[in-house]
Amino acid sequence: MLLHDLPTEILYQILLSVPPASIPTLQQVCRKFNDLSQPLLWRHHCQSNYHHWRPEHEIHTKYAQSAAAVNWKQLFRIRHLGDRAVSQELESILASQTGRIEKAEKILAYGYDAKDTLLRHLDVSDDTEDVLARRYYSDAVLGAVHRTRAIEEWIKLREGQPISLEQALAAFDQFVLHDRDGDLEETSASLDRVAESIRLQNPEIAEASPQKKAQLIAGHLLNKKLTGVEADSQYHNLQNSFIGLALRSSERAALPLISVAMFCAVSKRLGLAAAPCGFPFHIYAMVIAPEGHDVDGRPLQDGSETQRIYMDPFRSDTVVSKSDLEAQLKAMGIASIDHEEYLSIASTADMVRRTAMNIIKAIQSTGPIHDINVSVETRYPESHGALYSALWVLLLLPEENPARPASARYLRYMLDHVEQQFLMDISMIEKFAIPLFEGSQNQEQLRETIRVIRAGDLMPKTVKSRDRETSRSVHFKVGQVFQHRRYDYQGVITGWDVECAAAESWMSQMGVDRLSRGRHQSFYHVLVEDKSVRYVAEENIDDSPQEVSTSLMSLAGRHFKRWDNTSKMFISNIRDEYPDD
Secondary structure: OOOOOOOHHHHHHHHOOOOOOHHHHHHOOOOOHOOOOOOHHHHHHHHHHHOOOHHHHHHHHHHHHHHHHOHHHHHHHHHHHHEEEEEEHHHHHHOOOOOOOHHHHHHHHHHHHHHHHHHHHHHHOOOOHHHHHHHHHHHHHHHHHHHHHHHHHOOOHHOOOOOOHHHHHHHHHOOOOOOOOOOOOOHHHHHHHHHHHHHHHHEEEEEEHHHHHHHOOOHHHOOOOOEEEEOOOOOHHHHHHOHHHHHHHHEEOHHHHHHHHHHHHHHHHHHOOEEEHHHHOOOOEEEEEEEEEEOOEOOOOOOOOOOOEEEEOOOOOOEHHHHHHHHHHHHHHHHHHHHHOOOOOOOHHHHHHHHHHHHHHHHHHOOOHHOHHHHHOOOOOHHHHHHHHHHHHHHHHHOOOOOOOOOOOOOHHHHHHHHHHOOOHHHHHHHHHHHHHOHHHHHHHHHHHHHHHHHHHOOOOOOOOOHHHHHHHOOOOEEEEEEEEOOOEEEEEEEEEEOOOOOHHHHHHHHHHHHHOOOOOOOEEEOOOOOOOEEEEEEHHOOOOOOEEEEEEHHHOOEEEEEEOOEEEEOOOOOOOOOOO
């Protein structure tokens, strides 16, 4: 049988199995391939090749339309070209230390369209030649993509644009997501599935009264371990403040605020009006009866007040009486005239601020951020990203009037995080933070800080070669793993100086001249397993063979290509600076 004799269905299946780049060639070989439905073919390739899209594409709307209504071939071409451009910029980031911020910004310009490409580079096999560097920088840029999307949501909130509570809270997950599921769209999809599960298990819910609906929803969330926290877990565990994580956790991991947010989001999908109220310390949900009916579904007389009830989905599926809540407020010393303020609907911005403060409390419960134990940092969510999300909220959504210049209280902490952990976020600081300080001295200081960071990124590294004399005095090499003799942390050498090159003030503060070999010994720049960068005297380095910690292995890609199990060293990716190491 000749090719042109095959049924249309078979020819279509052949085209589906052909790589998209080869389709035009195949269509030239056999004209009959041109007669097949092109929109369906290219829609298939868009769906199967790309799972993450910029909001501007309105991709879900396009998928709901007829295939012929959208130019799917052009859309695929846009994504394909973007895919290639993102990969090229990533390869350039891996090849040189110079200009990495600008290269990352070219990737960020593609927004969420870059996510599929970055995830593919993150998923390379362990035997890839530059596996650690590729994973590290793919993750670094992907993190910036995620955070940009989150900050855009909070900017909408700041400007008074409509944004759902679930999306405003899911933005926190974007800061700790990495390559896991649970972004804004996936969080909404998870809540859709929860609502559909309740609908299927309770077919009568559509006709149920508001109170009955509220109890069914709260009961389902509790039974499925979606709300509340486990009895044996700490209330302020960091994971309990992330709605996306709570939806994916196999254990209860939702503070009252997150529990109420899930309850309200699911209620809306099931036709029930519910919102958080601004009660102090413990958030409750307010369920509002439809106009003209009471909470039991009975008609009200004309002129009657809208009825509402209160629920605590964190603890139970029973109604909380308003009188009990008023008694609690009275016990707190709050005057009766102010009770209504705390029993009314809370703003989304207030719920976001309270979540930020819950995150800070959780981190403070483990000690200062710079003292976070490494074992904590290897858990998800990691503390540095979580704290960074809270700092952005407190900067963008201060309790004072958002129309006034932003408070600078948290700015220094944020810049420290950017310089140490999130260098790819420089453009976000320029776009979203600097305008908040319009006309203030802080704005000029911020611009100068950014200018210095950008200049440093563009400056070629000073080459440090090893001659015979250097090799005699600098005993350790870039890539060697060591244990600090005094402080017992594990680190990896990322650079060296023949003798201490720090400022006199630093040497005085650190007591360098009190060391047994003083300042005239080699000093090493090191990356530590807790994410800090330190400067260590040679006499404090113990390079005895040891297992590399999981934390250090995940960080090493910043400077190294891979781990060599034969030499027990990391293979350098900074030979433009240290060519002989």
